[in-house]
Amino acid sequence: MKVVYTDVLVIGGGLAGLRTAVGVRRRGLDVLVLSLVPAKRSHSVAAQGGMQASLGNSAMGAGDNEDIHFEDTVRGSDWGADQRVVRMFVNTAPKAIRELAAWGVPWSRVARGSRESVVNAEKITIAEADDAHGLITARDFGGTKKWRTCYTSDGTGHTMLYALGDQTIAHGIPVLERQEALALLHEGDRCHGAVVRDLITGELTAYVAKATTIATGGYGRIYKVSTNAIICEGTGIALALETGVATLGNMEAVQFHPTAIITAGILTTEGCRGDGGVLRDVDGHRFMPDYEPEKKELASRDVVSRRMTEHMRKGKGVPSRYGDHLWLDITGLGRAHIEKNLREVKDICEYFLGIDPVEQWIPVRPTQHYSMGGIRTDHTGQSPTLKGLFSCGESACWDLHGFNRLGGNSVAETVVSGMIVAEFIADYCETEGGDLSIGTGLVREFLERERQRLDALLEGTGGESATALRESMEAVMMDKVGIFRTGEELEAAVQELQDLLRRSRNITLRTKAPGANPELVAAYRVQKMLKIALCVAQGALLRTESRGAHFREDYPQRNDRDWLNRTLATWDHEADDLPTIRYEEIPVTDMELPPGFRGYGTRNHVDHPDTGARVAEVEKKLAEMPEADRFGRQQALMEYESLLPEKYRGRNERLTERL
Amino acid sequence: MSTQMQARPADEAVARRLKIHILRYNPQDPASKPHLQLFEVDEAPSMTLFVALNDIRDRQDPSLQFDFVCRAGICGSCAMLINGRPGLACRTLTSGLGERITLAPLPFFELIGDLSVNTGKWMRGMSERLEAWIHSGTGVDLRRLEERMEPELAEQIYELERCIECGCCLAACGTARMREDFIGAVGLNKIARLRLDPRDQRTDADYYELIGDDDGVFGCMSLLGCQDVCPKDLDLQTQIAYMRRKMLRAAVFSRS
Numbered sequence: 022m023k024v025v026y027t028d029v030l031v032i033g034g035g036l037a038g039l040r041t042a043v044g045v046r047r048r049g050l051d052v053l054v055l056s057l058v059p060a061k062r063s064h065s066v067a068a069q070g071g072m073q074a075s076l077g078n079s080a081m082g083a084g085d086n087e088d089i090h091f092e093d094t095v096r097g098s099d100w101g102a103d104q105r106v107v108r109m110f111v112n113t114a115p116k117a118i119r120e121l122a123a124w125g126v127p128w129s130r131v132a133r134g135s136r137e138s139v140v141n142a143e144k145i146t147i148a149e150a151d152d153a154h155g156l157i158t159a160r161d162f163g164g165t166k167k168w169r170t171c172y173t174s175d176g177t178g179h180t181m182l183y184a185l186g187d188q189t190i191a192h193g194i195p196v197l198e199r200q201e202a203l204a205l206l207h208e209g210d211r212c213h214g215a216v217v218r219d220l221i222t223g224e225l226t227a228y229v230a231k232a233t234t235i236a237t238g239g240y241g242r243i244y245k246v247s248t249n250a251i252i253c254e255g256t257g258i259a260l261a262l263e264t265g266v267a268t269l270g271n272m273e274a275v276q277f278h279p280t281a282i283i284t285a286g287i288l289t290t291e292g293c294r295g296d297g298g299v300l301r302d303v304d305g306h307r308f309m310p311d312y313e314p315e316k317k318e319l320a321s322r323d324v325v326s327r328r329m330t331e332h333m334r335k336g337k338g339v340p341s342r343y344g345d346h347l348w349l350d351i352t353g354l355g356r357a358h359i360e361k362n363l364r365e366v367k368d369i370c371e372y373f374l375g376i377d378p379v380e381q382w383i384p385v386r387p388t389q390h391y392s393m394g395g396i397r398t399d400h401t402g403q404s405p406t407l408k409g410l411f412s413c414g415e416s417a418c419w420d421l422h423g424f425n426r427l428g429g430n431s432v433a434e435t436v437v438s439g440m441i442v443a444e445f446i447a448d449y450c451e452t453e454g455g456d457l458s459i460g461t462g463l464v465r466e467f468l469e470r471e472r473q474r475l476d477a478l479l480e481g482t483g484g485e486s487a488t489a490l491r492e493s494m495e496a497v498m499m500d501k502v503g504i505f506r507t508g509e510e511l512e513a514a515v516q517e518l519q520d521l522l523r524r525s526r527n528i529t530l531r532t533k534a535p536g537a538n539p540e541l542v543a544a545y546r547v548q549k550m551l552k553i554a555l556c557v558a559q560g561a562l563l564r565t566e567s568r569g570a571h572f573r574e575d576y577p578q579r580n581d582r583d584w585l586n587r588t589l590a591t592w593d594h595e596a597d598d599l600p601t602i603r604y605e606e607i608p609v610t611d612m613e614l615p616p617g618f619r620g621y622g623t624r625n626h627v628d629h630p631d632t633g634a635r636v637a638e639v640e641k642k643l644a645e646m647p648e649a650d651r652f653g654r655q656q657a658l659m660e661y662e663s664l665l666p667e668k669y670r671g672r673n674e675r676l677t678e679r680l
Numbered sequence: 681m682s683t684q685m686q687a688r689p690a691d692e693a694v695a696r697r698l699k700i701h702i703l704r705y706n707p708q709d710p711a712s713k714p715h716l717q718l719f720e721v722d723e724a725p726s727m728t729l730f731v732a733l734n735d736i737r738d739r740q741d742p743s744l745q746f747d748f749v750c751r752a753g754i755c756g757s758c759a760m761l762i763n764g765r766p767g768l769a770c771r772t773l774t775s776g777l778g779e780r781i782t783l784a785p786l787p788f789f790e791l792i793g794d795l796s797v798n799t800g801k802w803m804r805g806m807s808e809r810l811e812a813w814i815h816s817g818t819g820v821d822l823r824r825l826e827e828r829m830e831p832e833l834a835e836q837i838y839e840l841e842r843c844i845e846c847g848c849c850l851a852a853c854g855t856a857r858m859r860e861d862f863i864g865a866v867g868l869n870k871i872a873r874l875r876l877d878p879r880d881q882r883t884d885a886d887y888y889e890l891i892g893d894d895d896g897v898f899g900c901m902s903l904l905g906c907q908d909v910c911p912k913d914l915d916l917q918t919q920i921a922y923m924r925r926k927m928l929r930a931a932v933f934s935r936s
Contacts, residue, residue, distance in 0.1 A: 058747070059800025061845060062755040076826075116822035123827070125814040125879055127837035130829050155828030173838050179754065180841055187813035190804065198800045199792075221792055222708065250750045284726055287752040342725065361835070365754065372753055372771040373726070488738045532743040536708040537793050540742035674824050 023226040024464055026457075027053045028450050030214055030230035032202045032257055034060035036178070036435035037414025038236035039185045039196075044443020045232075046192045050450055053228065054189070055200040055217060057252050061186045064238050064250035065435060068178025069365055070292035071160060071170035072436075073429035074114040077675050078156040079131050080147050081168035086675070087111040088651055089166050092614060094427060097164045097321050099569035099579060100616040101271065101393075101423020101587070101607070106400050108613070108661040110421050110430075110437050115673040117436045118157065118171055124184040127173050128157040129362075139297025139353055141317065142307065152676060160362075161295040162428040164321035164621070168295075170429035175290050175365045178432055185436070203471050203545065205233065205260050205410065206464060212267075212410035213459040215260065216471045223536040225471060227464045231450045231457055234402075234411040234442070235261060239392030243554045245495035246286040247389040248278055258416050259549035261396045262556065262600070267407040268589045270397035270418030270605075272553070273560035276426055276570045277326040277504050278390030284343045285373050286388045289366045291428040293383075294318040296362060298351035300329065301382065302337040305348075313621055320621035323425040323570040326387035327622075330504050339384065348382035355379075387504060391415065391431060393422045393570065394557070397589060400664050402442030408454065411446055413438035420587060424569025444666035478544050479535075483527020487544040490521050490528070494547070494554055497521075502558050507574050511562035518558055519598045522551040556590040556600045563602055564588065581616050581629035585609065609635050613659035696723040696779050700732065702744070703784040706793040716782070717741075729762065729769035729783070733795075745794035753911065756846030759786050760795050766848035766909045769795075786851045799847040806863060810890050812870045814880045827879070840873035840919065842912045849916065852905030861895040865906035865916040868897055872919040875926070884930035887923075892931060897924045 029045045031038045034056030042052045056063065077085035090111040095102055122128055133154040138147050140161075162170040173180040189196060199220040206213040206227060214229040237257020241249030261267035279300070280289045294300075299307045300318055312328040313320045320328075329347055332338070338345025351359060351366075356379045359367055363378075370378045396404060396412035398419045404410040413419070414435045421434055449455045501514035525548045532540045566580035567573050585607050590600040609615055609631040616632050618624045642657050649657070652672070656662075662670050674680045698721045705714040719736045730751045737744045746769070749757040753771035760769050761784040763777065774781070789797040806812065820827075849865035856862045871891055874880045891897045900920050907916045 058749050058755075058757060059803065059845075061803070062749045062757045062800070064750070066755050066844075067750050067752065119820060119822050119824075119826045123814075123816065123820040123879065125874075125877060127829075127834045127841055127877075128826075129838075130831040130834045132831040155830060157826055158831075173834075173841075176754075176838070176842060179844070180838065183841065184814075187807060190807045191811075191813040196804070250755065252749055285728075285751070369752060372773070373728070375773075488742075530742070534706075534709065534743065537706070537745055537796075538743065539737060539745060543742070669822075671823050676825070680823060 022465055022468060023224070024229060024461070025053070025226060026229050027051045028230060029232045029234065029446055030228050031055070031234045031236060032215060033236035033238065033416065034196050035063035035065040035236060035238055035414065036182055036185055036432060037439045038234070039189045040436045040439025041234055041236060041413060041443045041446065042194050043185070043188055043192055044440055045447050046194055048447035050447055052194055054194060054196040055202060055228070056196055056198050057201055057220070059198050060189065060196045061182055063182065064253050065178050065182045065432065067250060067288065068432040069175040069288065069290035070162065070295065071172030071177045071429050072118060072181070072433045073162070073165070073169045073427065074118040074171055074433060075111065075167070075169055076115055076118065076157055076159065076171065077167070077677065078153045079158045079168060080149050081161065082159045085167035085169055086651070086678070087673070088655065090114070090169060093165045094421070094430060095614045096619045097425050097427040098423025099425055099619060100581070100585065101274070101420070101569055103400070103420045104613050104659060105661045105664060106419050106421050108659065109400060109441065109665050110434065112665070112673070113437045113440060113669050114433045116669060117433065117440060121181055121184055121436065122157065124188050126180045126184045129172055129174065131156050131158040142297065142299050142353060160292055161319065162291050163294070163319045163325065164316070164427045170295065172292065174361065175292055175363050181432060181436070202257070202260055204467060205264050206459065206467050207264050207266065207407060208459070208463055210266060210406060211408050211458070213457070213463070216467050220542070221537055223538065225468055227468050229457065229459060229464060231455045232409055232411055232446045234413065234446065235396055235416050236412065236414045237416045239415040240553050241389050241392060243494060243498050243550050243557070244389040245499040248281050248286055248288040249389070254546055254550055255392070255553040256546050256549045258395055259553050261404065261407070261410060261412070262552055262590070262592045263549070264407060265591060265593050267404045267410055268397040268591050269556055270394055270420055271424065271560070271588050272394035272556040272590055273564055273571050273588060274393035274424045274569060275389060275557060276322055276391035276393060277387040278322055279325040279329055279387050280349050280385040281388035281390070282369065282374060283341065283346045283384050283386055287369055287373060288390065289349060289369065289383060289385065290363070293349055293351050293363060293366060296358065297354050298349055301348040301350050302332060303339045304337070308332050308337065316621045321425055321619070322428060324622040326504055327572060329387055341384065346384045346386045349385045350382045351378055352380060352382070391426055393424060393426055394418055401445035402438065403445065403449070409449070411442055413442040424571055441666060441669060444668065475541065475545070478528060478541060479530060479533050481527065481529045484529050485524045485527045487528050487540065487547045490525050491543065491547045491550070494518065494521055494551055498554055498557070502561055505572055505574050506561055508562065511558060514558045515555065515562055518551060518555050522555065522598055525551055552592060552600070559600055559602060560588045560590060577625065579626035581632065582627045585616065585629050611659060613655070615639060697721070698723050698732065698774060699780045700736070701780070701782045702794065704794050705791065706745070707791055708793065723774055727774045729772045729774065730758070732774055733769065745792065745796040747796050754844065756844035759799070759846040759848050759851065760784065761786060761851070766851040768846060768911045786847055788850045788856050789847055799845065802847070803845045806867050810863065810867055810871060812874065814874065814877065815882050816879050817881055837873060837876055840869055840876065840914065843869055843914060844912060846911060848909045848911060849906035852909040854901055854903045854905065855899045859895055859899055862899050863891060863896050865920065867891070868900070868920050868923055869914060869916055872923050884926055885934055888927050888930040888934070891923070892927045897927050900924070
């Protein structure tokens, strides 16, 4: 029996996991990171366009601050977000970006003087101030009132991950590569670590830890086509689900990015549109202004993806052998700009499509991109039901994004949540509650259980193929749990997924080899993925309203009266064929920004009975304090600063707001 | 690019049956011996080696080992020898290759099995050996404005930062074949990147301690295989030549 003890076990070596590890190490704790792949190859590396932080350095971002970032994020979430978490996030994002700058990220900088830019398909001149020269600049992204997305060309995730990967090494933190957690060690309401399989040797090891953190990203790969890396299968989230104790939040909230290339589904960044690119239809017509006169191509992603699909349904798509698509036209931006600021996009177009985007339009269509749902945690990153289990980044639902995430808020969330959650993990480990209290008998039991499961798969004779089950699941999710959803299709999806789940208990492998065995890996993963897929489909079926990225054609209204809540899913018994779904109220009465119209998309919602009173209360409070500055006003509406770890409290300096 | 653009209309023509020879070996299995195995795959439109290899694993041999993560040419996982030349398999379109394709694991790195090699372990070792992170003396006050940087300098740093640690440069390197501790273009480029960065406060004398020997910058024989195969088109030749000059100066001045 191989057992390794540590203070903090981090599962996942992307931005969120690494930042958590660095944070707890700085607090003097022992930490181990487990990763399916070398850390610098994690999916974080694929973030192209940038990271939102309200620095307000560039002319088009002038006047930006936490308040505006807060409002944009809450509207983007369609009021599904936890507004206190949003406040914690927007106040820490500038600190996170400045920390990364100190660690070596070569953020693109403001250059003084005039330069040409493209906005709304027209050339404009932007004049940058002298005193902003050399500070971090920003570009435009969807759903934001200011240019707030800081970037390094279109390789932002790459530069962030490399800087953080190097910091991890500098801090002497072991990152154990090609290790896959199969199950959490837990007893009652306490998590004690994980059973882990070495993907090279097949050996099982129990990692026992005071705190276990899941930072394994999203579950895009339950869909047939996704912009996600192939390791984003949701199996990390499934570890929490399979405890039967931890809850998952808002799993039906799945984002489709407007512009992935056909057929590979590889992303072209929102920066293409942020920098002035437009969408065109089969006639070459720029159609988004017809639907969204205010934000046009730069409405939130859920809205743009729906408008594109709507337009294609009207027969305005470009037919191709792979189905209809639309065009992303960045030819107006010019070669110099594209080769400097959109060079990954250019590479992708050249290698995968054989086209030069400086001169040719890019064939795109909306494609699964982001998982708003994940392991439900409180604002400290801890599961409310399974103590000692933490989660942050895309795998968590703490809940920053509600039902739709804004572009540039995900990489920002990875590092911000890593910074914050690391402090709470360290606090937890330093208290009595964090003491290890696990007997070796329990460890033996879990190791034995996982060994038996693997043996059962290796010896299985039921005849089912993991590949076939997986392909069926991917197709069901694509066809029936996509951008536009109906009760009828969702019901069929749930039934088909249940059938696939039952069949997944009868897999037969052709390769019986122990050790590295890709077929065995595929088999145990598909069992986990089907449970995740069922959480998504069942959550979507039961939520009879439309909110953010979850759109029901049979219930097109956002219904605050009945559905201003968060979906919670648990898997109560291993033999179940469905998750148990419960709901958690999102109280209007303490919202800083009460629900209303987002400012884009269709104005069509049913108010919560408390909304009117809360709006009046907010107005009254603000009217009573005409002398107060923005900090005082904010504080009066919704206190949040006491929730932040002490070291991350405090205001952020700007050119116009000196400390 | 032009070859691929010309090749695309061929998608419409009669599909080819690709003959893919893969070097198989599983070091975990005592019975395994290295051998070439032939797989036949019907070519599909826009097929990449990522698609072809998954097709083989899903439909012909589920034991086949290879590594893909991003499948978009940005994570550096899938470098292998494609018809003898190091390259990223995920963004290699089969239409740009002949009907007969040979795939082998990247040399130089520890073999995990078949086409899978342990580049991650080597890269971590390189980073530790070169202390390849920003060495800055003081902490920063995160509430304050960030340090300024000239916009052009940030762009120059990004240019070198674009390395994805795929290992192609080492697989194509003559020196690495002879010196197993050679730090390679990837390591030298990383030092060049850190040296360019004012946030790293080390001097040339410090860098000399790290790369001023035959396992470092003086081991390079200027064969430039690294530059020929770099999937990110990094100007490795210039960086290595520049670093060699700077390290020579550092050596001379430290002795005078």
